[in-house]
Amino acid sequence: MINSALTAISAKPLTQDTHSCWSCGSMRAAHFCESCGKVQPPVPVDYFSFFGLPPKLNIDLGTLERDFYDLSRRLHPDLNARAGSREQEWSLEQSSLLNDAYRTLKDPIKRTQYLLHLEGVELEEQSKSATEQARATGETKKQIVPPDLLEEVFELNMELEKLRMNKKVGEDDPSLIAEIGKQKQSLEARHEALLHELRTYWKAWDTLIDRGPAADAERAQVRDKMVDVLNRRNYVRNLVRDVNAAMED
Numbered sequence: 410m411i412n413s414a415l416t417a418i419s420a421k422p423l424t425q426d427t428h429s430c431w432s433c434g435s436m437r438a439a440h441f442c443e444s445c446g447k448v449q450p451p452v453p454v455d456y457f458s459f460f461g462l463p464p465k466l467n468i469d470l471g472t473l474e475r476d477f478y479d480l481s482r483r484l485h486p487d488l489n490a491r492a493g494s495r496e497q498e499w500s501l502e503q504s505s506l507l508n509d510a511y512r513t514l515k516d517p518i519k520r521t522q523y524l525l526h527l528e529g530v531e532l533e534e535q536s537k538s539a540t541e542q543a544r545a546t547g548e549t550k551k552q553i554v555p556p557d558l559l560e561e562v563f564e565l566n567m568e569l570e571k572l573r574m575n576k577k578v579g580e581d582d583p584s585l586i587a588e589i590g591k592q593k594q595s596l597e598a599r600h601e602a603l604l605h606e607l608r609t610y611w612k613a614w615d616t617l618i619d620r621g622p623a624a625d626a627e628r629a630q631v632r633d634k635m636v637d638v639l640n641r642r643n644y645v646r647n648l649v650r651d652v653n654a655a656m657e658d
Contacts (some may be wrong), residue, residue, distance in 0.1 A: 432447040465614070466524060554644070567649065603641055
């Protein structure tokens with residue numbers, strides 16, 4: 410079931426919210442007062458809401474960048490150096506949240522992962538328990554091999570192991586290196602194809618967001634498809650990384 414807190418997020422920009430300024434009592438914007446310019450206490454919101462955005466995956470990056478720099482200037486701690494300790498603390502908190510939100514939302518993959526996080530979804534490679542176990546044992550964190558890659562991954566791992574053994578004994582096998590290079594290109598093409606597939610789900614998600622709670626069930630299906638694509642894409646990315654490491658050693 411879709412997280413009810415997420416579906417309740419308003420598309421109305423936060424800068425239009427009406428609250429009283431703690432300093433002058435005027436109706437203020439979300440992050441600072443339009444009348445006296447005082448920085449306001451941070452409000453617990455997600456990254457989309459911080460920029461006054463609905464929880465959608467296709468966003469105007471130009472507008473996001475302009476808003477980021479505008480807020481950076483107005484919330485910068487240096488502008489509040491002479492303010493009281495409360496205002497300085499709020500300025501630092503607001504600026505930190507601003508930077509985190511911008512870094513996340515400007516990157517399409519991080520933006521998708523963050524939205525899924527708001528949905529209560531944890532990707533395989535983001536599993537805290539798996540990470541902690543790998544850290545404690547010193548082993549590489551294991552991921553579930555996507556079914557469509559089982560045979561290809563098995564053959565690739567065999568070839569990579571042979572390449573490592575050849576390097577240990579100082580042997581050179583150009584045909585093996587060429588074959589691994591071909592598989593690397595195939596994986597890179599698959600990685601790009603999965604991004605294209607993911608983009609189709611971004612569009613579907615955004616359309617369903619506009620339909621509101623009535624589309625909860627359909628949105629859950631799209632969410633699950635995005636999770637599957639991201640897990641497969643992350644796995645393929647890690648395979649390419651392993652190939653690069655083996656060929657460079």
